Amino acid sequence: MFGVDHDCVSAWGxxxxxxxxxxxxxxxxxxxxxxxxxxxxxxxxxxxxxxxxGIGWVLSGIIRKCVIRKDGQRRIIDMLMPDDFxxxxxxxxxxxxxxxxxxxxxxAKITRREFNALTxxxxxxxxxxxxxxxxxxxxxxxxxxVQGRTTxxxxxxxxxxxxxxxxxxxxxxAVVLPMSRYDIADHIGIAVETVSRAITELRRRGIIELETxxxxxxxxxxxxxDQISSTRS
Amino acid sequence: MFGVDHDCVSAWGxxxxxxxxxxxxxxxxxxxxxxxxxxxxxxxxxxxxxxxxGIGWVLSGIIRKCVIRKDGQRRIIDMLMPDDFxxxxxxxxxxxxxxxxxxxxxxAKITRREFNALTxxxxxxxxxxxxxxxxxxxxxxxxxxVQGRTTxxxxxxxxxxxxxxxxxxxxxxAVVLPMSRYDIADHIGIAVETVSRAITELRRRGIIELETxxxxxxxxxxxxxDQISSTRS
DNA sequence: CGCGGTTTTGAATTCAATCAATGACAGTGG
DNA sequence: CCACTGTCATTGATTGAATTCAAAACCGCG
Numbered sequence: 001m002f003g004v005d006h007d008c009v010s011a012w013g014x015x016x017x018x019x020x021x022x023x024x025x026x027x028x029x030x031x032x033x034x035x036x037x038x039x040x041x042x043x044x045x046x047x048x049x050x051x052x053x054g055i056g057w058v059l060s061g062i063i064r065k066c067v068i069r070k071d072g073q074r075r076i077i078d079m080l081m082p083d084d085f086x087x088x089x090x091x092x093x094x095x096x097x098x099x100x101x102x103x104x105x106x107x108a109k110i111t112r113r114e115f116n117a118l119t120x121x122x123x124x125x126x127x128x129x130x131x132x133x134x135x136x137x138x139x140x141x142x143x144x145x146v147q148g149r150t151t152x153x154x155x156x157x158x159x160x161x162x163x164x165x166x167x168x169x170x171x172x173x174a175v176v177l178p179m180s181r182y183d184i185a186d187h188i189g190i191a192v193e194t195v196s197r198a199i200t201e202l203r204r205r206g207i208i209e210l211e212t213x214x215x216x217x218x219x220x221x222x223x224x225x226d227q228i229s230s231t232r233s
Numbered sequence: 234m235f236g237v238d239h240d241c242v243s244a245w246g247x248x249x250x251x252x253x254x255x256x257x258x259x260x261x262x263x264x265x266x267x268x269x270x271x272x273x274x275x276x277x278x279x280x281x282x283x284x285x286x287g288i289g290w291v292l293s294g295i296i297r298k299c300v301i302r303k304d305g306q307r308r309i310i311d312m313l314m315p316d317d318f319x320x321x322x323x324x325x326x327x328x329x330x331x332x333x334x335x336x337x338x339x340x341a342k343i344t345r346r347e348f349n350a351l352t353x354x355x356x357x358x359x360x361x362x363x364x365x366x367x368x369x370x371x372x373x374x375x376x377x378x379v380q381g382r383t384t385x386x387x388x389x390x391x392x393x394x395x396x397x398x399x400x401x402x403x404x405x406x407a408v409v410l411p412m413s414r415y416d417i418a419d420h421i422g423i424a425v426e427t428v429s430r431a432i433t434e435l436r437r438r439g440i441i442e443l444e445t446x447x448x449x450x451x452x453x454x455x456x457x458x459d460q461i462s463s464t465r466s
Numbered sequence: 467c468g469c470g471g472t473t474t475t476g477a478a479t480t481c482a483a484t485c486a487a488t489g490a491c492a493g494t495g496g
Numbered sequence: 497c498c499a500c501t502g503t504c505a506t507t508g509a510t511t512g513a514a515t516t517c518a519a520a521a522c523c524g525c526g
Contacts, residue, residue: 067378070462075378078374089371091367091371123357123360124356126357126359126363127359129363130359130362130366133363133367134321136370137369137373138322140373141310141311144308144310144373144376145308147377148422150514180503180504180505181506190482191482192504192505193482193483193484193506193507194481196506197506199506213504213505229302229303383482384513384514413472413473414473415472425472426514427515430514
């Protein structure tokens with residue numbers, strides 16, 4: 001379900017850390033039996049998952065990790081998709097809020113107490129969570145690069161490419177964006193109108209196509225990649 | 234030396250994961266004896282540390298983690314300061330380069346083989362590295378927030394505040410920036426001239442003061458924080 | 467003193483934010 | 497069934513800000 005056996009082992013390029021793969025399978029079963037499953041609807045707030053150090057992960061759907069600034073502005077730090085963990089870091093210094101982005105979102109969670117019990121019994125399980133943390137690092141690094149582009153076209157282009165890579169490949173090259181224009185704007189740090197204009201411009205250039213506002217079909221991946229580097233319009 | 238006992242234990246709010254604190258002390262000693270120390274000068278390239286999955290950490294000085302884009306532009310993803318680890322994530326998909334930012338930079342490293350040997354013997358050590366990974370996550374999240382501000386003044390203001398918190402408190406409120414204007418520009422994603430202008434503007438408003446271009450003295454922390462939220466000039 | 471690297475400043479251009487308005491669409495209740 | 501309402505998406509006009517190009521000032525150093 002989590003792709004544990006694949007990710008966790010192959011990421012380190014060796015198999016011997018886990019004395020037996022059965023240990024890992026047993027862990028997954030225990031994690032599943034221990035975990036509390038919850039189903040959510042769009043616009044739900046699921047802060048409760050990580051309350052008191054709880055650890056959650058997405059089984060299906062999308063959750064966004066946000067910061068609400070003092071001036072009321074919302075910034076989306078991370079988009080959590082299936083197999084992504086959150087709440088690994090217990091840090092009181094910054095408060096995040098978690099919003100459900102799509103209907104039929106399914107999450108699992110364990111309390112910090114359960115986490116402690118699990119890892120106390122089998123401390124090598126930290127390798128598993130360490131690996132999840134490293135995946136988070138990779139996501140954030142990528143996002144920093146997306147956000148760091150200069151023009152809005154570059155940002156949108158790299159964002160679309162990133163999404164097409166992360167989202168499960170549906171029919172052909174079509175990507176169903178799991179978020180509204182407002183969410184995209186709050187995520188990459190530009191105005192909603194600018195998001196719309198950039199998408200329109202990419203469509204005008206024949207690089208992408210919009211079946212619906214949410215469904216983006218990438219006509220020319222190569223050209224889309226070129227948009228990221230090109231300085232000229 | 235790494236502040237291990239404090240961070241690693243308190244971060245989880247419990248002490249029982251490590252059967253005895255002596256284990257941790259012993260681990261630190263072993264890590265120190267195993268680790269290879271290296272001294273670097275400004276502008277050195279220390280990619281070699283993380284070659285073949287090596288894990289490094291900064292003892293003193295600053296190292297920047299960069300991505301060199303196809304068009305030659307450099308983006309600084311992360312600034313590594315004392316006690317920061319890097320190379321934890323073994324991911325061939327993206328190539329980072331590490332540049333030494335200040336003279337007298339001292340690093341330690343262990344090879345992935347040594348890392349495997351250490352954790353195989355005492356798998357609970359993963360908790361330690363997991364904790365380091367979570368610290369990296371916190372850094373990157375903060376940086377996403379800095380980069381996500383709208384105006385250059387806001388970006389510079391939040392960057393300066395972040396730096397003043399991360400850097401060891403030297404005399405009073407003075408902060409010696411460990412990087413050039415070019416580095417700041419490549420880090421927060423604006424032009425060098427804009428960095429300079431924003432700093433000049435903050436100085437003009439009496440919020441900061443520049444003894445030298447590198448040495449920033451924060452006159453009014455409160456006002457500097459206000460710059461981050463204020464929409465008007 | 468001149469030299470390279472760094473920082474600052476200036477002027478012109480380009481680009482994104484902002485304000486404002488319209489269109490598309492789903493859901494709701496008359 | 498249709499107007500009504502709210503949300504989302506797009507487009508236009510304008511303003512404001514950052515990039516760009518250019519040049520000057522500064523500083524440590526040989």
